[in-house]
Amino acid sequence: MNENVKLKLASLPETPGVYQYYNKNGDLLYVGKAKNLKRRVNSYFNKTHDSKRLRVLVSNIANIETINVNTEYDALLLENNLIKEHQPRYNILLKDDKTYPWICIKNERFPRIFSTRNIIKDGSEYYGPYSSIKIMKVLLGLIKELYQVRTCTYDLSEKNIENNKYKVCLEYHIGNCQGPCEGLQSEEEYMTQINAIRSIIKGEFTEAKNYLVDKMSNFAANLEFEKAQITKDKLETLQKYQARTTIVSPTISNVDVFSISSDEEYAYINFMKIYHGAIIQSHTEEWKKKLDETDEDLLEKAIIDFSERFQLDSKEIYIPFDISLEIPNRKITVPKIGEKKHIIDLSLKNTRIFRLEQLKQTKIVDPDRHTKRIMNQMKADLTLPVEPRHIEGFDNSNIQGTNPVSACVVFKDGKPSKKDYRIFNVKTVEGPNDFATMEEVIYRRYSRVLAEGEPLPQLILIDGGKGQLSSAVKSLDKLGLRGKISIIGIAKRLEEIYYPNDPYPLYLDKTSETLKVLQHVRDESHRFGITQHRNRRSNNTFKSELDDIPGIGPQTIKELLTIFKSVQKIKSASLEELTNVVGKSRAEKIKVYFSNENNANIG
Known part of the structure; x- marks a missing residue:
């Protein structure tokens, strides 16, 4: 298997379509259809085949091309057309007389409706093609069940009908035709049925449903309940039918x-x-x-x-x-x-x-080219002066104002640089105040970067809307960095991108690489901030109960929590169990402390 084929196999989409195999000379070897292109094409290469012919085919594949369509049905029709057009060596030869059938509404007075494999350019309407004859027959059967359309080949001109040239046949007597050949049905009434049938074939059911509902209401109003029930059954049959789609219209040719x-x-x-x-x-x-x-x-x-x-x-x-x-x-x-x-x-x-x-x-194959492409696209999408090779994202985390922290994550070339992540314990803000917290953290972060001579990012991403963004901009103004660093905010609800002093947000395509990178930065800052916030809350909980024991330091507390997992388990541990972890002297101190605490609570 050559490198070109390996790359194709790795990047195939999981969509319906047609695949084409070519040899090293560019000759088309085989055309196939698939409901899932990735799964089907890979199956040729990831297993041993019993057929020698199939093994020879696979060994000669030097290139793969695909055509994506909406449904497996469309893929089947397209496969048929490509095989007939190119006649690949490894495909069954599909001759013209085996082409798929169409449904024809004949261009004539009192049009007939029938299936055909030959398209004649005489003004008739053709719908299809139908890869499954069974499906086509179900549709024609539905039409016959719902409407009385003639099947004879008579020339029903006004002159012939007026001259009584034809007589009604068996189809009229068994209720499948209303006798237009003898003038028993008007052309207007007949064409009303044809219009409804045309809509059904196209998958548009409103007109046909309205036609049947009106008939059912009229029968019921005239107390013809048996006919009303028959019409109701037809309506239910129509509602259950699922119209098929086609690739293109038969009226479009040589385009x-x-x-x-x-x-x-x-x-x-x-x-x-x-x-x-x-x-x-x-x-x-x-x-x-x-x-x-x-x-x-x-x-x-x-x-x-x-x-x-x-x-x-x-x-x-x-x-x-x-x-x-x-x-x-x-x-x-x-x-x-x-x-x-x-x-x-x-x-x-x-x-x-x-x-x-x-x-x-x-x-x-070329990750550097991939990165450059994304960076260039981000520069264009966000109207930045330079590519955002270095991005820093910020998010605040607190629960009811307790243990507030702010996370700073760093992305380089669109990827996380975890060694550069920072967490800020909020110092000057009391209570849950996202705006003030953001102002403090941005100031602390970049005042230190300037003091230490570290490189500034090309882009700062704030998790939040206009309020958080404005607070961050205040700190950049104080530091004289306004205009030297691009800064934007991203609001979670609709993924709105906000710029300083611009009341209207930017909306990026939901599938764009730029938005995916920004979302990754935002989500990573949120994850990192939440993790650090929880750790801090946990540490504070442990400190309140263990740090007050005389003679027990941070390292001993860490060893105890590593083994016993919680303060409650430390309290209930025996002297022997504690001794095995921290030694007899410290174990006795712990037992004495918790024993005195319990006695105090009892008293």
């Missing part, structure tokens, strides 16, 4: 889709080719920025580059935002709603997942 997401140093560009309503090609790659290129600039370059490389000649291109590029004989569209927008969203999803994969790989 190229481009999208981009980026950070400060890199751009991630995805291309998808859609042909006859299905994705047949997808590619995502990382571009390193050399200048301050915008996403618009990079997307324009990508369209030209990819079009040349992949010999793209579609008449229409979908992109997520407007660009100034104009291409002869090719229309550029920015979808805003509907199925076209869904395709753009899917393309963008692939860029984001690819970015996460690259970040994981970079973290493994």
Whole structure:
């Protein structure tokens, strides 16, 4: 297994999708689908295979590419399209006559609804494709159960109906059709049913439900309770049905889709080719920025580059935002709603997942590059003058004002530097006063840093909102450090970022690396402060009972608590047990002390 494959395996997402195996010459060997890409692809490499053919396939894999989709069902459809398009060596050959079926609403007067494997561009509507014929048949069965739609192939033109060319058939007599061929059902009433059916196929049930509810109410009002019950049963059947989704619309054909997401140093560009309503090609790659290129600039370059490389000649291109590029004989569209927008969203999803994969790989192979990328991103997101290589975070801890402490944690290059952590026992503040405590601690911390000539941090993070931040800024002003150190506050409730003298907070994307680092600093300062606060409270509790024993010093107290765990157990220990720990002389002093204490309490 080469290093490229190892990196891919380590960074695969746990999402549905399609994976493609390539050999060292770049030839596509195999296409597969997965509900969980990481688990499925890794399974090829972490076990011994009985099949010789499978062992040969695995030994020849030199590169892995993935396409991420929303559901396993979408992955199945996409796998089918890619196999038919590229016919990889290790896949079963899927011939055109084995393609998946669609549901057709025929473009004709009194439209028929049926399944088909052939899409004819005659204005008919096609929905699908359906990878499971069973699912499609369930849907068609539901439609037949709910509505009376004709199945005959008659040409029901107005002229033919007026001339009584056709007679009702068995379907009419058994209640599956309302006889439009003899003019027994109006076109308006028939199309009301077709509109409801169209909504059901798309997964929109409101119109169909309203139609059935109205029918049920009318039957009940006319005391036709048996018909009302039948209609109610149909309504319940409809409510239980779960509509299926498709990758793209069959009405979209021969379209190229481009999208981009980026950070400060890199751009991630995805291309998808859609042909006859299905994705047949997808590619995502990382571009390193050399200048301050915008996403618009990079997307324009990508369209030209990819079009040349992949010999793209579609008449229409979908992109997520407007660009100034104009291409002869090719229309550029920015979808805003509907199925076209869904395709753009899917393309963008692939860029984001690819970015996460690259970040994981970079973290493994080149941790310095990973750190630089995060620091650069933090500088941009927080509008800092320099990268925050050295961050110090502060949090106050007290319970009803007792034993107040303030924690200072230090992060270097985005990681905790625990040897530099400090704890401050509050000296000048009485009672629970977070603002005054923060002012005291910030002053003490940086007055000492200045006195000792130690390096200042690039960023101070205060756990709290505007009040705590303002108190910290007061101390920086006293020390003449305002403007020399960047300082911000982070409020827990909505993860709001506050700046000095700015009433409006900054909200970062919940998935951003910058917010994750700030949260880590905040959480670590809270954890460290709480731990030290509890230790101090515990120490004070022990001191009140043990430190008053004559001849017993701190080291002896520590030895006793290490063995007996609590003051109560020390009190109840025998002379022999105490002697084994601290010697006979000190053991006798302890027993005499607690004996006198008990006698005093009794008296």
